[in-house]
Amino acid sequence: MRIGPIERTTADGFLELSVQVTGADGGAADRLWYRIPEEFADRLADTADTFLLAALFASIRRGESLHSEGPVSASLLENLEEFQAAWAQWRPDRYTPIALSADQEVADPDTPDDRSAIQTFSGGVDSAFTTVRHTKKSAGRASLDLTAAVMVHGFDIPLTDGEAYWSLHRRSVPLLASVGVDLIPVATNFRSLWHSDLNDWEDAFGTGMVSVLSLFAGRYRHGLIASSEPYGSLVLPWGSNPLTDGMLSSGRLRIHHDAAGVDRSDKVDGLSRLWPQGADNLRVCWQGERKDANCGRCEKCIRTILNFKVAGRPLPAAFQQDVTPDQIGSLRGLSEAHINPLRQILATARRNGLKEDWTVALEACIASNEDELARGVRYEGGFPQLASAGTAG
Template identity: 25%
Template sequence: MIIYKPEVVQINNTVRLQAKFEIDNKQESLWFSVPLAYEQYLLQERADSFLVGLLPLAMERGEDIFLKAPVSEKLYYTITTYLMGALCIALPHLNRISIRAETLMPNPVETANAVGTGFSGGVDSFHTIYEHLHRACPPSFRLTHFTFHNVGSHGDFGGQEASDLFQKRIQLIRPFAEEQHIDIIEIDSNLSEVLKMNYVQTHTLRNVAAVLTMQKLFRYYYYSSGRQFKDFELKTKVAGSYDLLSLTMLSTESLSFFSSGANYSRVEKTRHITEYEPTHRYLNVCAGGSSANCSRCEKCLRSMLTLEVQGKLDLYQPVFDLHVYRQEKTKYIAKVLADVKKDAYAAEIYNEMRKHAFPISASSYLLMPYYKIKHRLKRLIMQGK
């Protein structure tokens, strides 16, 4: 794979940082776009974003990379010396490849010293905001910007449907950003269409690639963690289980990434954010493919059950359909009971239920064996893949 020098192209009210690359004797283009007002912060002098974004594709195909553009020396060193080996352990289908760069840049990029985080409206991202805006935080580490990316969370493989969902979801969270008087930067991309890979396995690389385009803006960036430090694991296909390693290896001389919130469980973070009134109106955790909370997918039910156990669910009537939740609650608790020894989130919720002496219906206990068998079959199928 050959990656060429990035260039900046204006398209209507947005500006793209794009780079051509060659693979399988074909030339393609990878791009990231931001609002025109942020053009001055795009890093076109280095190919950092494109190295990170295209790394999983090259490793999957066993293609060595030659960068015909400068790249940050620290990033080159950490990827080639540490990160690739770790990725091969986590995802055995990837191949160790050779990476050569035309020029290594050891000097930091001059930045505006901004501090950013991705904001989706979920528990993890709201917790990051609460900690870095409304709790004790050194001035240099306080948030100044939010970002919102279209790199796979709205659809693994991109396309128009994912793009439409990206636009719908940002409209839901924009009012919160306006209330806080903090800019939210839309970063669109065709990375999903280029990679055509599983998002859960590659989300850290995808989102970091998007942020690295803005190295002239950001000095620090908080990547909201979905896992605790104690759950660190490398032999897993869930990228969030080893973010602590990945984010360190993807930092540059200019931009430091932090795994935010990893010292707390999801249950603890949920408890913390209930103290933050805007979450009562803007919490959006849905993984069901809709823009607003569907109130019946795994993430919606997990959040609502946690909130009910903590006695806070009624505060969230503006964002959840409690009627749907009550219809699904018995079955979901049965799923939690069935998976309590296999899933960290299920174990957290179960322990919280015991702590609060939360009543569990006989129907949930009766359904538990069914879900145990169902989950066991699902795991066997996944192992077969």
């Protein structure tokens, strides 16, 4: 595969950066693009690192070498060799390590590290905890000078749903401003172009997030990706994890897999204490009809509600109603990645001596889904099923 030169176009106050990506067969080129407001153009990187990162999984899936006609950080090319080795070990049936190259391999800048940082922000528990952890300097020596975040249109909110994306963005701008963080809107066709299949997306979404962060390596030296699982309960392989996220770093932008030493229920507890406004504005849902709100019936909404329960925290305003034991028990079609966080909640409940109707329902839910997973039961579309619509408590 070959990545062409970066093309820049402006329209209606937005700057679009795009490249043509041509496969080894010489067929029709794919056009990969990223769009940002022009006011953030002075923060952009001077390399094509973003586009090389974005094309990586498509290239190793096809087993085709990848070459960029734009300049690429030599340190990134080196790190990506180890990154590929990990994924080839994890999924040898799917990925083949390939050669990476660029017309110009550029050295890292010889400038002091000012600890400046930018993060990905979706409005969920993990990203909100990363925000407050660094803005309140509660990460100890790991605390960075976090002053910016990116919210991506085209990842969990499809490009076709602009209304939901901009609704969420408008709500999140003052929320992040309250802790001194700028929110940068970024749209990209990264997912819809090469990773529309859920299996491909679950492997590649980490490179997608880092590709967006790398756009802004002209201003920031560190990129933060919030952990989704704690060290004690990792699910591998998974698109973002503490083993390989750092391998997506360059000398221009060091990538951190943040807060894997904290489980999700403790994140909820910390968020409730340190940034209650952040808790009240959580947006965790990805399956509901409205992508800017929480449906209360998908597995992500339900497990987040359970995180608050097991942490002994009141349900925040982000959720309109509690969940019932019947709804917990009705969850089906969960993958290992969905069951694992539920096991963590149940383990915490047991450690805390909790035995309530919802913990009994959760235990049954986990057992039923583990059984279906072992028997190879699959549901239409391969997605988790929504819980029953029974009246919540």
